Amino acid sequence: MTTESLYPFLHAGATDAAALLADVARSTREKVAEIGRLREEVLDADAGALAACASEMADRFARGGRLYVFGNGGSSTDAMAVASLYVDPGPGRRPLPALALPCDVATLTALANDIGFEVVFARPLAAAGRPVDIAFGLSTSGGSANVLRGLATARERGLLTVGLAGYSGGAMAEAAERGEIDHLFVMPSVSVHRIQEAQTTVYQVLWELVQRALGST
Template identity: 90%
Template sequence: MSTESLYPFLHAGSADRAELLADVARSTREKVAEIGRLREEVLAAEADALAACASAMAARFTRGGRLYAFGNGGSSTDAMAVAALYADPGPGQRPLPAMALPSDVATLTALANDIGFDVVFARPLAAAGRQADIAFGLSTSGGSANVLRGLATARERGMLTVGLAGYSGGAMADAAERGEIDHLFVMPSVSVHRIQEAQTTVYQVLWELVQRALGSP
């Protein structure tokens, strides 16, 4: 197979390249505007809920609690970013106990291999979770079985449960309606990229509000 068939834009004439670059620029502007609208929509709709969630999280940290973040795929890297943000926020900010469950590859792969992937977050939370702790689950679909099971286990342990989801919230929204998730924030989009970008904004805002609630280090 020739490179021309794989990458036709490399072999296009100057007029075609100019048109391609114009299309890319237009698409980029549209995506930037789309994520801007989604972020504004979520923050406007959830302002009071975010403040209430941050207050509840701050209360758990005051009691000596730890934050456990978890998710799959891209959400696993977001979970790692959440944990890093709390544990190592930089100069002038209060470091708080936090860890990302997907970072413990040995435990995750052992549980997935020996028992099943559905329990890779639930088992560590059942073993280490305390009533003062926080379970922070991320899922773009809202339907990740292992995230739901992790949140359910955390709830049974008396932990504060916080969820971030996309689309219309999926099974996480159903669980929240039943009172099984304390705080749920849904990014109303069908684009995984926009959902994850908006979730990043939400967990950054939550962190800032928690820091304000706790005061200066």
């Protein structure tokens, strides 16, 4: 897929500013409508599952659990956003312990250099994860080997495992079918942009439900 196919208005050679702005507005409306439909589809399909997942997460937090969040690339940025949302939720909300594993650059690069990139999330979870904790892995493809390995390690140690994936869920969906991931939410789209936008909505909804389950500070 080329940039021309994604943004044809940038390659049309048009000098008419009004026409260019009209194309940009049309493209923006189409993308907003697309993500709106995807978010609605996911929330309609998974409303009950989201409530059940949030209830289990709230129970872990109430028993002193910590949330470990991880992903690669854009998903690592989302992992940091999730962790900060729980740690610093704002006035009237309960701060909860959470850690984004991609933020620990020293550990991540040491493991990647000395052993392999596939263990960069699994090793910290094996070292620090407790049965009362939560492992939260994000992958747009559902096939990120290190995310899968992190979730598998967490599952072996008794952590509650939560995953967000895109497309048809990939290997994460297969693992969930085998009972190896406790809660998996799939964004059924082939667009990485729409997948990540929908994942943002899902983890915001989970956070809101966890807060409601635990009550205010």
